[in-house]
Amino acid sequence: MTDDRLIILAPQDSVVVVRCGISKGETLIIGDDEIILGVAVSMGHKLALRSVGKGDAILKYGAPIGSATSDILVGEHVHLHNMKSDYTPTYALEGAQTEFEK
Amino acid sequence: MTMKGYLRQDGRKGIRNLVAVAYLVECAHHVAREIALPQREHAHVIGFPGCFPNEYAQSMMERLCTHPNVGAVMIVSLGCESFNRFQLEQFVRDSGRQVETLVIQKTGGTRSAIARGQAFVERAVEALSKAKTVPMAVSDLVIGTVCGGSDGTSGISGNPAAGRAFDRLVSEGAACIFEETGELIGCEDIMAARAATPELAEELRASVEKAAQYYATLGFGSFAAGNADGGLSTIEEKSMGAYAKSGTSPILGLIKPGDIPPTGGLYLMDVVPDGPVRFGFPNISDNAEIVEMMASGAHMTLFVTGRGSVVGSALAPVIKIAANPEMYGRLHEDMDVNAGRIMEGTATLDEIGTEIYEQVVAVAGGTQTKSEDLGHREFILTYKSFEPIGPACLPV
Numbered sequence: 425m426t427d428d429r430l431i432i433l434a435p436q437d438s439v440v441v442v443r444c445g446i447s448k449g450e451t452l453i454i455g456d457d458e459i460i461l462g463v464a465v466s467m468g469h470k471l472a473l474r475s476v477g478k479g480d481a482i483l484k485y486g487a488p489i490g491s492a493t494s495d496i497l498v499g500e501h502v503h504l505h506n507m508k509s510d511y512t513p514t515y516a517l518e519g520a521q522t523e524f525e526k
Numbered sequence: 527m528t529m530k531g532y533l534r535q536d537g538r539k540g541i542r543n544l545v546a547v548a549y550l551v552e553c554a555h556h557v558a559r560e561i562a563l564p565q566r567e568h569a570h571v572i573g574f575p576g577c578f579p580n581e582y583a584q585s586m587m588e589r590l591c592t593h594p595n596v597g598a599v600m601i602v603s604l605g606c607e608s609f610n611r612f613q614l615e616q617f618v619r620d621s622g623r624q625v626e627t628l629v630i631q632k633t634g635g636t637r638s639a640i641a642r643g644q645a646f647v648e649r650a651v652e653a654l655s656k657a658k659t660v661p662m663a664v665s666d667l668v669i670g671t672v673c674g675g676s677d678g679t680s681g682i683s684g685n686p687a688a689g690r691a692f693d694r695l696v697s698e699g700a701a702c703i704f705e706e707t708g709e710l711i712g713c714e715d716i717m718a719a720r721a722a723t724p725e726l727a728e729e730l731r732a733s734v735e736k737a738a739q740y741y742a743t744l745g746f747g748s749f750a751a752g753n754a755d756g757g758l759s760t761i762e763e764k765s766m767g768a769y770a771k772s773g774t775s776p777i778l779g780l781i782k783p784g785d786i787p788p789t790g791g792l793y794l795m796d797v798v799p800d801g802p803v804r805f806g807f808p809n810i811s812d813n814a815e816i817v818e819m820m821a822s823g824a825h826m827t828l829f830v831t832g833r834g835s836v837v838g839s840a841l842a843p844v845i846k847i848a849a850n851p852e853m854y855g856r857l858h859e860d861m862d863v864n865a866g867r868i869m870e871g872t873a874t875l876d877e878i879g880t881e882i883y884e885q886v887v888a889v890a891g892g893t894q895t896k897s898e899d900l901g902h903r904e905f906i907l908t909y910k911s912f913e914p915i916g917p918a919c920l921p922v
Contacts, residue, residue, distance in 0.1 A: 487712065489762040509759075512745075513746075
């Protein structure tokens with residue numbers, strides 16, 4: 425049973441998508457796990473549906489979207505800090521995320 | 527709603543009847559803009575900024591000036607640029623459209639060029655307002671789709687909803703075009719599996735491999751900073767979301783910008799130049815993609831946005847589909863469809879797909895889109911080079 429605020433796109437996926445902004449410290453049910461969210465996440469971001477080892481493929485829509493750059497635990501925010509493209513590196517503006525959250 | 531169109535000599539039908547004011551070098555841009563200004567509802571400015579010749583730009587301008595939504599053309603040349611204005615004028619004249627070329631250097635300067643151009647446009651608009659219409663069906667339509675300002679919602683709400691609309695349009699005989707091979711990186715295999723023939727599957731795969739190599743040389747993917755803020759982590763992830771716009775129909779062909787789909791059905795547009803990297807980024811902004819859709823005859827373009835693009839287009843209307851409900855709340859005056867309701871759980875993909883389909887039919891029938899009504903007329907065309915498509919790319 426997974427929280428209503430999360431979307432599972434394909435059963436084999438390693439991530440769920442956040443349906444709406446969720447604050448740091450909130451409790452979420454992901455599969456059989458109950459986790460406390462370590463960071464605030466905004467709509468459209470991803471959380472780990474299952475634990476992933478460093479170097480393993482990250483699956484979303486049932487397809488690989490890159491690989492983990494560190495071990496990732498269930499419920500952790502999955503983004504640029506712990507995954508990378510297997511094609512071309514991702515360009516992001518530092519500071520833009522904090523600006524967006526305001 | 528009954529659709530009515532303007533029948534052109536080549537058999538295609540337009541859903542608008544506009545005057546294109548086409549500048550052939552940046553130096554003629556101001557004059558072109560001033561010429562169109564008094565008739566801005568009916569006269570749209572398009573053009574190519576470069577002074578040096580480019581075969582792609584020449585053929586794009588020819589296609590755009592003979593787009594089914596265009597009824598007459600005012601060509602604005604400075605006089606010393608390399609663009610072949612004679613060839614363009616002949617191409618437009620052969621299409622049965624009224625056309626006139628204004629060479630600023632021969633007209634006595636800016637003021638007199640503007641006056642002469644405005645007089646032409648006024649007469650042309652008057653003549654076009656009396657044009658007869660013919661009945662038009664969904665099967666006469668060419669519809670493009672792009673996404674821009676994507677975020678983590680685009681691939682879940684707006685893009686798959688656009689895909690549902692595409693499925694219905696294709697089933698009713700429309701030609702539907704999706705793109706951007708640089709945003710299909712990682713989708714090669716699943717896409718190739720939908721190709722109408724094994725030879726086309728190879729072409730589809732090769733087009734994405736070309737894009738991956740091209741972007742690797744540039745050092746950046748087709749991925750902007752805002753994509754990451756919105757929750758997308760990699761180009762593959764963005765690609766999977768973008769790919770959803772294509773729906774589930776078989777892929778019938780692979781075209782390049784300016785190629786007109788020969789039949790109804792679903793086509794991929796390969797927008798990444800052939801040969802070595804020469805002129806920089808394939809498409810420097812979303813509008814470049816919309817322009818390429820128009821050059822391939824798209825009557826309108828479905829534009830799915832998560833972060834909130836406000837752009838529209840000269841010549842062919844853009845239907846803006848908001849993927850993200852928070853963004854829709856902020857930018858609703860620019861958005862035609864709120865696919866963000868899928869995120870909130872208040873609408874299904876099928877419902878939004880139907881809404882998009884109905885919008886397409888209404889816009890074809892004359893209803894203005896938000897960006898069209900707001901006067902958005904963004905246009906950009908830059909240097910590129912392409913080889914012609916291979917024999918396996920089009921349906922037999």
